[in-house]
Amino acid sequence: MIIRATLIGIGATAFIDLWALALNRAFGISLPSYAMVGRWLGHMRAGRFVHASITAAARIRGEAAIGWTAHYVIGIIFAGLLLALCGEAWIRSPSLAPALVFGLATVAAPFVVMQPGMGLGLAASKTPKPDAARLRSIMTHGVFGLGLYGTARILAWLTLQ
Secondary structure (H helix, E strand, O other): OHHHHHHHHHHHHHHHHHHHHHHHHHHOOOOOOHHHHHHHHHHHOOOOOOOOOHHHOOOOOOHHHHHHHHHHHHHHHHHHHHHHHHHHHHHHOOOHHHHHHHHHHOOHHHHHHHHHHOOOOHHHOOOOOHHHHHHHHHHHHHHHHHHHHHHHHHHHHHHHO
16 A cells, blocks of 8 residues: 555656656746745754745755655555555545545645645635635646546556456
């Protein structure tokens, strides 16, 4: 179960990254800055969990590596939660609906925890274009759900071979 959660989490998170890259190449939409996530997490060691603006906070050594690692570890944790909720039957024969609903539900984490902690407000309310930021987050987490499903289907197929 741990190996499958790891593989599915990595696959689904990579799917997010490919989605972001495609949006960047096709429409010039900026890539996410996981260095800022690393900066936010790095400041937690000193007990600082909330910032007025994470971009104005002091840099943390290795913040990009911390952020990218966290991005994938969180994807693995979320995949593990999905597998725990859906059980062995879903692992053997994945279906789209649970993965997509779960992926969309994970948008609560950035809306309620990460964005407020980084100074972006609840559900990106303090960003210049909150509705656009919210839509982008919802779409990204929907893509994560598709990635959970797609990766799980590939693993199920490989297991049957």
